[in-house]
Amino acid sequence: MSSAGAFMNAAGLPTGSRDVLPTEARELHEIEEGLRRAFDLYGYREIRTPAIELDAVIDRAEGERAAAYRLFDDAGRLLTLRPDPTIPVARLVATRLGERPDPVRVFYVATAFRPPTPGRAEAIELHQAGVELVGASGPAADAEVIAVLASALGSSGLSEHRIAVGSVVLIEAVLGALAIGEPLHGRLMAALRARNHVAWRAAAHEADVSGDAGRLLVDVPSLRGDASVLDRVSRAVPAATPAADELAATLNLLGRHGVAPAVVVDLGIVRERRYYSGIVIEAYAEGVGSPVAVGGRYDSIAARYGRDRPAVGVAIALPELHRAVVAAGAGPQPRRPGVVLVDGLDAALDAARAARRAGVPVVSVPDAADEARRLAEAEGWRFVARRDGDEFLVEDMEARETFRCAALDEIEDGGR
């Protein structure tokens, strides 16, 4: 079906794959460091798991069979590239951290691998950062993870974002209270996962529930707003009140965490992964179509690795977050305060060494000033310098002025 050249893009990479060039890599690293600072403030600690897992181990966590890259080792055993960071983290927490006192707080910065869905332009390598809070349940734990997410997005440089919180438990409580049996239950949940509100409404009307409860059943995936949304659920379907109150308690705690203004209830959110068993979380930012973060509660995974522990977590999509941070940024980045130094590899090496010792980045070029200027322009360095007698002649590419100085480590002060 694919044309001969379609499997390789211009960079010589598989479709769905890309290189990250220096400017973007630096921005990504700054974003990652911002996330780490927030994770650290809440006591989350980094773990790193291998990219290659035994297929049988990953398979154990999935209700259905997830799309994944599979490969064989030299003995013919089936391996898999992690299709999701949550499952390896659950494996690690259950095995290596199984005896640690609850709660266990971990974070990761990792890549997940997903084969492309035919015909869709999707990334096959998903660079993510996330937190998992294991061994704690209830609104307090749910609220902390949402607060960490809000704090992390803020400290990554994204000042404006919106976090939507739904609840699989609340939806199930409504369906249970209204005695919605199969096959209707399955059709409703499938419609919700597919975000197909038309299909939901059609199935909900077939359920033939009358009055407020019937109207609520039809509307529930469209309910969106503050805690009053939950009041409507409790009034229309009193048996769902405990589940609604739990989500209301989470919202209340988010107020005390100081992040309530960014949070909205959205009962239409149900992540496609079936392991979610409580709240579900999605975060959005201006200028980015897909969520910058997704997550929720998944209490059932750990038990499959031998230790039953509740867990809640969220994964931030780093390329999406990067796009959002760049979109929110104010114009072009300033030049970096480094010096492109003519002859710095050789004749002016001693000056380069002294400047580096003072913390000034020096980019040595062997060539003439023209080449140095071209390089400074291409890479965004602020200064171009060359030796001139006992001094240096320095061009400030940002201020568009030239000055002289005795040593390169004076440059940064002069330029700032």
Added chain:
Amino acid sequence: MSSAGAFMNAAGLPTGSRDVLPTEARELHEIEEGLRRAFDLYGYREIRTPAIELDAVIDRAEGERAAAYRLFDDAGRLLTLRPDPTIPVARLVATRLGERPDPVRVFYVATAFRPPTPGRAEAIELHQAGVELVGASGPAADAEVIAVLASALGSSGLSEHRIAVGSVVLIEAVLGALAIGEPLHGRLMAALRARNHVAWRAAAHEADVSGDAGRLLVDVPSLRGDASVLDRVSRAVPAATPAADELAATLNLLGRHGVAPAVVVDLGIVRERRYYSGIVIEAYAEGVGSPVAVGGRYDSIAARYGRDRPAVGVAIALPELHRAVVAAGAGPQPRRPGVVLVDGLDAALDAARAARRAGVPVVSVPDAADEARRLAEAEGWRFVARRDGDEFLVEDMEARETFRCAALDEIEDGGR
């Protein structure tokens, strides 16, 4: 041949694979940040390439077929997990950075994947950080990369290390000057790559070269020391003088970079990868058996991606560097200045929030003080606090003393 359980280790991972737990992950991150600071001071900029490449693209760079994990995409096309970070970087520099002014300086922090050699306990995921200097040649470029390496190892926390520098060109110059033809030339180079000095000597004696030149041929892979080693080569085989002088010039520049004391000439180093075409570099540290870094010049790779540019680079093995840094460290790490706060998820949430705003990490636990103490012990946090009336009762787990304070953000000052 392998027993039923041998493919999976206790953590449920493939043999040759491991998880990184929080303490080690934090140390690794600090090491990586140290490396980044050094790379930055020399003007190297990060790039990131995908883990999955087209097999045909990776294959183009290798003289012989390297061991690699291969997989198929949904259209049956052969993909490979990068077996080496250098080749993807060469691909990227030749394609995406092909028009950038020379020299191009890039660094990466990446994982390479290598299937295990049967019967050997080798890691299958190789976490590395490295630099590449592309479009510059000669001793000045070689010396800069060695200086960056020395500076990076230092700023990662490894104060003592040794960098050995050899030269494929110099060895070839000696063999060429002595008119060593095939099959002896091939046998000698194979012995060198295998570090089999006995086999080298046997082959060298067969060459039947007399006098100083004959003795040098026998001894050359054992020559190790300062620049005087190169004088011996020039005296015994005058035709090798230009190659010896080039390496001597590199050593001289390393003196001006301020890193000469850590550097030794070792003519026995020839990396197994055949793409090296000039200097070869290995770095060692106390307490670690394998090199903490390897590299060299490989001028021929870029041309295979359509742009002929000289290149020199070095890759640091992060797990080995971590072991060396830990081995060189002075005893146990101090506890981290964070607070494990009883009821911090709920009743004391406001105090937790205030402390985090002041930059104090707060680890909230729902349980009693005993659980909090267990968690602080397990994770290495310094303080355990609980509300007591209007104040907090704080236990300093390091100083083994208890004090009271009005707010948690005072703790760090009090404790330091």
